[in-house]
Amino acid sequence: MSLRNALRAATAVSTITASGALAETITIATVNNGDMIRMQGYTDDFTAKTGHEVEWVTLEENVLRQRVTTDITTKGGQFDIMTIGMYETPIWGANGWLVPLDGLSAEYDADDILPAMRNGLSHDGTLYAAPFYGESSMIMYRTDLMEKAGMTMPDAPTWEFIREAAAAMTDRDNDINGICLRGKAGWGEGGAFITVTANSFGARWFDEDWTAQFDQPEWKEALTFFVDMMAESGPAGYATNGFNENLSLFQQGKCGMWIDATVAASFVTNPNDSTVADKVGFALAPNKDGVEKRANWLWAWALGIPAGTQKEDAAKQFIEWATSKDYIELVAAKEGWANVPPGARTSLYATAEYQEVPFAKMTLDSINAADPTNPTVKPVPYVGIQFVAIPEFAGIATEVSQEFSAVYAGQQSVDEALEKAQAITTEAMEAAGY
């Protein structure tokens, strides 16, 4: 073999070896939300650009949370990317369980991530997960029923107006409920909603010394208002209604108003699924008259890399692809601007085509109105709006929300529930050493 041939052979071998080493198969744990499923459909685009293959593990939200928590705390290494939320990200980042996303490329333009999202997914200023889509909450209402009630929805209504409008829109004979809200037990379901409602009445979970605040008048006022309004104008059995149940009611024309996640806007305005698609208006989440904070939350489904993965580079490439401006343009080109993942990038809201999407402006306004570091009127020692970013919160809030759901179901009084909530929270926080 001549020297030239030998060199050629060596080059070929090294090229094959190098390309083999570069092409990885990464495993991603995710939830079965519409935007996530859409992303799975475009995986080929990522593979074509990078050579990396993707294995998807799609799980129900609570199962996913348990599954990835088990894996990350034991360093099981089953996943190279995890879909996590704003609650877990800062806690896991602080524990060193996530790879900091500080080496992203210049083309990715990390500064374009909406500041509210960036702050919520960071710990000590370091980004630990990139938002795939973000959401706040807002009012979705039936414009025809509002008009029939002789009322006009302001852009930023108060709870007093909402209660009055709900009563006016309620038509029990025609199975129309003035307002549909979450009552289902669970920290991310009814627990999230009653927490933001309480914020908008000036209540808080803890004072600066981590003392539970359910014995304060603001909580009683918020919970009493919620229960009374739902008794007047809410659907029967709302104690077991979560996002999906209310979405179903609204799409079938059985709700005058629904206050929930901004991502619901694309569902209720989709004529394939919604019978009221062309009669939906949007407004900012309400507040109690005189209280500056509104009942809107902040959430993001984000992509993070567990510390210890052997495929960090490929995982970062995937995150850059999935949360990039190019991905948004890819979805817009294939499925229209109304279907792009919302609430993650500033530039999306500067796009002329996206500005024509009916819920775009209200979604951005709602996100911008949410401040996780100052969720309510009084000072708090925690970060988070509809949650408190401490590991103990999920357990405590699930129990507390069960007590509140029992009120909605008529099984106990507001006072009894608040007393129990205070006891549950105090005991758990003391046990945790606060």
Added chain:
Amino acid sequence: MARAVTPKRKAINTALAWAVGLLIFFPILWTILTSFKTEAQAINDPPIFLFFDWTLENYAVVQERSNYMRFLWNSVIIAVGSTIIGIIIAVPAAWSMAFVPSRRTKDILLWMLSTKMLPAVGVLYPIYLLFIELGLLDSRAGLVIVLMLINLPIIVWMLYTYFKEIPGEILEAARMDGASLKEEILYVLTPMAIPGIASTVLLNIILAWNEAFWTLNLTAAQAAPLTAFIASYSSPEGLFYAKLSAASTMAIAPILILGWFSQKQLVRGLTFGAVK
């Protein structure tokens, strides 16, 4: 003396049995019906029972999105594998308990059953760590072992009950004819206990097929069975009930068919020893 059953009583009993049967089957029927609806029809209020535009769209979407055959194959291997290994271990164990019991046999049987009373999540972390050490995470072998261990008490208990019904004198006669222990179990006991073993096998395949906690927590992309396939269609934000129903129907269809064809053995197995 047996009591005579009047035609009227027989008719009432039959009607009652059908009513209870339909009541139990209704959730499965509803799931199957929903799988042929559109998402809008699936959530319609009042619910639509039969008169809707039947569609196969959900099945097409599920087929397109998921590798059903891989999930199915994993389920088959895990359910059948864990049951076969369980039976191989349980037959000698049940033999010894049934035919050469010690003073502690009853205690051992009760202790074995008591392990079923521990909530699975209580041992999730130790087992997970063990699986990491042994390299068994997301492997079918790992799940076969875990599900075999979980179902072993039930297998032993069922076989013990069947073996107790077999006269010990037959085994004694075999021994007097010179049969070794292995021959006694393999060629004398096992053939006589075939109906009992068959119903135990069927019941344990069903239990392993339906097991969701370990199969969800110990798998990722490679070894996930049909329980994970169903879980992947449950959504907290979005109405995908029709697709979820299609996935559920595809997941339960094999075991429903198996149950249908083997119902005689199953009923016999479950009622064995209950009526004397």
